[in-house]
Amino acid sequence: MSERVERGRGRGDVDDYEQHGGFPVYRATEDDGGPDFGRLVEALRTIQDLGVSTAPPPDVVRRAAEQAEALVALLEPHRVPEGQQPGGRSMGLPGRGSLLMMPWTVEKFDATGVRSTGVFRRFHMGGNGAAHGGTLPLLFDDLFGMITHAYGRPISRTGYLHVNYRKITPIDTRLTVEGQVDRVDGRKTFVSARLVDAEGTLLADCEALMVVLLPGQP
Numbered sequence: 001m002s003e004r005v006e007r008g009r010g011r012g013d014v015d016d017y018e019q020h021g022g023f024p025v026y027r028a029t030e031d032d033g034g035p036d037f038g039r040l041v042e043a044l045r046t047i048q049d050l051g052v053s054t055a056p057p058p059d060v061v062r063r064a065a066e067q068a069e070a071l072v073a074l075l076e077p078h079r080v081p082e083g084q085q086p087g088g089r090s091m092g093l094p095g096r097g098s099l100l101m102m103p104w105t106v107e108k109f110d111a112t113g114v115r116s117t118g119v120f121r122r123f124h125m126g127g128n129g130a131a132h133g134g135t136l137p138l139l140f141d142d143l144f145g146m147i148t149h150a151y152g153r154p155i156s157r158t159g160y161l162h163v164n165y166r167k168i169t170p171i172d173t174r175l176t177v178e179g180q181v182d183r184v185d186g187r188k189t190f191v192s193a194r195l196v197d198a199e200g201t202l203l204a205d206c207e208a209l210m211v212v213l214l215p216g217q218p
């Protein structure tokens, strides 16, 4: 364990946006997007599940398309610049309320590491009941973003990310991912994490390099 981890510096210095490269100001919401935002995101995820797991008759497809288009028309006038939308900034919601991120729940978030639990859903499936191989780097990369943030590092970008796929990762099964900062060397933060099932069986592990952005760096 590095000296920085032992000191447990935490998130205290990450609110100074002078340090975050060229990133827009990006802060957590106060209210997780309001009373109905979590419901909306969950319904949209279920639509994604249904979109890849149903074979409706043509009249149902037509009505579903009309309703989807009506929803687009309802939301379209409310676009905002990056950093102002609740999606991705609602820390109390699965996947921080982002439709891109895994809808997992953070159980631990401090300078010693981050742990979250959840399931890969039907719309994450690659084939034969297993999560798509591309979804695991997404899970790990987002976890590493949170780990570096919880550790108190300025916003960093992933330099490399190496996944070892040890066993098939099942969908619709509760899993846990946990990782931490292993070492810091100047702008470089070396991180690693493991994905396990309820019995503790290792499904995948990952190590990555996060590089702190320079002033103005995209």
Ligand SMILES: CCCCCCCCCCCCCC(=O)SCCNC(=O)CCNC(=O)[C@H](O)C(C)(C)COP(=O)(O)OP(=O)(O)OC[C@H]1O[C@@H](n2cnc3c(N)ncnc32)[C@H](O)[C@@H]1OP(=O)(O)O
Pocket (backbone or CB within 6 Å): 026, 027, 028, 029, 088, 089, 145, 146, 149, 155, 156, 157, 158, 159, 160, 186, 187, 188, 209, 211, 213, 214, 217
């Ligand atoms: C509201 C709350 C939110 C919660 C949290 C969410 C926050 C938001 C989080 C957002 C998260 C967003 C996450 C994402 O979006 S990650 C998106 C995917 N990643 C990218 O798009 C990154 C693209 N690449 C770059 O931008 C640059 O290449 C970077 C910035 C990575 C480095 O280019 P830069 O020109 O700046 O630096 P440098 O080249 O001098 O390198 C510096 C040092 O690093 C070493 N090095 C570099 N690469 C590698 C490599 N592949 N293997 C081994 N080593 C490597 C290099 O040798 C050198 O070491 P040394 O020679 O000094 O010893």
